[in-house]
Amino acid sequence: MTPRTVITGDAAVTGVPFVVTNTGNGSEAFALSATTNQAAATVTGYAIDRDGNGAYDAAVDTLLSGAVLPAIGAGVQQRVLVLVAAAGVAGDDVTVTTSVRATTGTGAPGTTFAGQGDGGGDAVVGTTGAAASAEALLVRAVAAPTLVKAQSVAAPDGSARAIRGATITYTLTAHFFGATPAAVIADPVPAGTRYRAGSLRLDGGALGDAGSFDGSTVRVALGDIAAAGDRVITFQTTIQ
Structure with missing residues (x-):
């Protein structure tokens, strides 16, 4: 060796x-x-x-x-x-x-x-x-990836109040400092909300729910990351 x-x-x-x-x-x-x-x-x-x-x-x-x-x-x-x-x-x-x-x-x-x-x-x-x-x-030496989560709320009345029926849009920004093998981003759907089918996006492109949502957690397999950069995942839930 x-x-x-x-x-x-x-x-x-x-x-x-x-x-x-x-x-x-x-x-x-x-x-x-x-x-x-x-x-x-x-x-x-x-x-x-x-x-x-x-x-x-x-x-x-x-x-x-x-x-x-x-x-x-x-x-x-x-x-x-x-x-x-x-x-x-x-x-x-x-x-x-x-x-x-x-x-x-x-x-x-x-x-x-x-x-x-x-x-x-x-x-x-x-x-x-x-x-x-x-x-x-x-x-x-490559620093460990970072993950930043942000959210925005859109209520049925046009406000940003977190009320029943409001839609929460989550944005997960993963930053990679260099080549990273077998990267996976996972985020559980918060209690009291329901995942909105078909809302999952990766870098702005639609990402099917099959294989990426198991009923309770959004889980996106990014595979091998070749170089430094960002990957952005968005999805929505509805407040129950």
């Missing part, structure tokens, strides 16, 4: 966590590089994740100079953060691809770097080729 990190929206940069593991038998420093699949998402730097929480905190984490992770011992893991400016990104989620390579050198297994190992011995490339890469997703 590809790790996911939530874009916080107003943060200047988001730290995308990765783990660098030295699988060799000697100390090694590692050069980092990263790219994204969106031009609007920019890699701004790298940091050591000192508290291991997977989030960047300038007061805690250590920025790396020259995108190089200082030498870590054999078998040691180091948590790092790729810093990405992506608060304003729209559209698809951002894929961050990070590559790491041993600063001593890379190559086919068995490749030798004379005199560059621990203690002045030769450094020999292992089965990994002394390089690796991994991906993570930046997923935008």
Whole structure:
């Protein structure tokens, strides 16, 4: 499974966590590089994740100079953060691809770097080729949808009094801040009123009662919402 990190929206940069593991038998420093699949998402730097929480905190984490992770011992893991400016990104989620390579050198297994190992011995490339890469997703945080309900009354005498026989028109405005799967809006018909058959509208268009009114509740399935925007439902009841 590809790790996911939530874009916080107003943060200047988001730290995308990765783990660098030295699988060799000697100390090694590692050069980092990263790219994204969106031009609007920019890699701004790298940091050591000192508290291991997977989030960047300038007061805690250590920025790396020259995108190089200082030498870590054999078998040691180091948590790092790729810093990405992506608060304003729209559209698809951002894929961050990070590559790491041993600063001593890379190559086919068995490749030798004379005199560059621990203690002045030769450094020999292992089965990994002394390089690796991994991906993570930046997923935008989407606020929960909001629903605003309004009503107006029209009495038989032309007034707006809530009297027997008056018609109440309800307006439900749902605002979606982004893509939302399987959206459903449900609103019970208030006690003391009777639903007016055929009054249900969605975004101004007539919506049949079948499947949307069960005798006590208006229930409209909107399906998958693709992007931010409003959907408006209206229906009427009669005061008994």
